[in-house]
Amino acid sequence: MAVITYRDALNQALREEMQRDGDVFLMGEEVAEYNGAYKVSKGLLEEFGPMRVVDTPIAELGFAGIGVGAAMVGLKPVIEMMTWNFALLAIDQIVNAAAKVRYMSGGQIGCPIVVRGPGGAALQLGAQHSQAFESWYAHIPGLKVVMPATPADAKGLLKSAIRDPNPVVFIEGEMLYNLKGEVPEGEYLIPLGKADIKRAGNDVTIICHSKTVAPALNAAKSLADEGIDAEVIDLRTIRPLDEAAILASVAKTHRCVVAEEGWAFAGVGAQVVDLIQREAFNDLDAPVLRVTQADVPMPYNKHLEKAAKADAGKISAAVRRVCYKD
């Protein structure tokens, strides 16, 4: 199997879906002539031409809405947001139009759009460029929210997202684009709504997604040296949430830590904890703990930024606490 980057896996997914279906097109800032701000769309203009790989002005609300309109009449737009921070300007179209049109029209009109781009913090970009918004979109009925952590997941999930008849918010990891991994070539789909056991274990469950998967796996590795056998569950899709996978793991391990990139308040982890206390209360041997970003805007200073972010050390510490090893 070929080892490629997360960026190239997304590129493969886009290329294959555009080859397969003439209704699929890509639109966004710098996606065409510049080959993509993060080079995810490299080479696509050359192959598919300017009607299918479309550079837009800097006008997120406008081009998101044009994509939503095109989807309402049956095209399958992939709208690239240069970052999800900028997509705040387009949130009206994603939330008020894309997510609602099927319901408001009594089921007459769907919206098979994918809005995708990098989310979360990179390195020292400051408060306005370092935000994880998945809980905002996951809050909205009518949207699906997908967040791949590995190159293989990126490819399989993006292909499924493009084929999904619902509006899909597809949040890539800004720090993951250079991550390498084995990726199957050709037709390769991962169903939306299915979590993945990234590491099997018996003593504690670590629930994570996107950029917290790698630190969770690192934490699990070091915890193994301490005699704690952690299971790492990558949610992959935030909405719909794979509740069965979470509950099955907690039923096995009886302890759980939820690690996420975003803020704690009303975050994805809060939903996971609600599920576990409601459906698996009797399975628990310890309270469920959460590891999140500090509840502050992201600071620019390198040391403060590191202190704000969830990382392997913080995950390990939380695991030790739920295992009563601290």
Next chain:
Amino acid sequence: MAVSTDNNPRSKRRGAEAPFADQYRDWLRTMLLIRHFEERAGEAYSIGQIGGFCHLYTGQEAVAVGTISALRSDDYIVSAYREHGQALARGMTPNSIMAELFGKATGCSKGKGGSMHLFDFAKGFMGGHGIVGGQIPLGAGFAWAAKYRKTDQVSLTYFGEAAANIGSFHEALNMAGLWKLPAIFVIENNGYGMGTAVKRAAAITDLYLRAASYGMPGVEVDGQDVVAVRQAMDAAVARARAGEGPTLLDIRCFRYVGHSMSDAASGTYRSKEELDASRMRDPIALLEARMRDLDLLDDATLAAMDAEVIAEVAASVVFAEESPDPDPSELWTDVYAPEGQ
């Protein structure tokens, strides 16, 4: 599909306008239908049969009829929250609309949309939308799809003059102009964004001038005169179908009622005198006068037509009253596409 180029309803051009007799009759009937429908909707709202917000179209009939009559059945239409009249002009039945206002299962959106969210996909009526200006990029998106698929469909987007001040207007018109999309943007300029007069909200009150910024013609249109509206629309449709790009129509009209059922027609933000003056050029009366002038209408015909639409509207109220509420299970349907779709 051309209509008379003569804007003066009192002119004597019987020979020239005679071929349009059927068209004029259709327009008059539809305008009367809208007028009576909205009057009954207002009554139903006042006794609690219609809930939520209810924005009536009374007074603006010539805009919907003049614009939509220029379209083909496969063209797209999208609007804001004052869209009952446009839905009727598009041929959606009074039954399906009144039932939707009543929140019934037989409504055009199965009772899940209400007054602000009338949809009929089969008729290309892509909805009323409730966020000011939110539908303008959608209209550009339908036009994008037509261009992408190389059909010669056009997309008609309605919005009020207040929406011309919001970012989505500028972004959508810029891209439509840049990409020469087959889009027609119609400002239904009734002079007031809720209670705010145009001059209190816009630095340049001649909104059609804004088209110059986006590489498209901007046309000021007399919205009381259905023939003038149709002529302007014909030119815009021809441009769009020919691949020459979008047009902005600034159609000056007047709503006879408040912004919604919750405010009075006049008193706080506009005067009774202003309202009365606008009624001197009532769009229905103007068309009637034009038709009488051309010997295309007599009292008996008008009375019969009026009685017919009154009965049709009355029947729609009965239909809505007698229709069932949505099944409780409908709460959970249509959030996502059915599995396997």
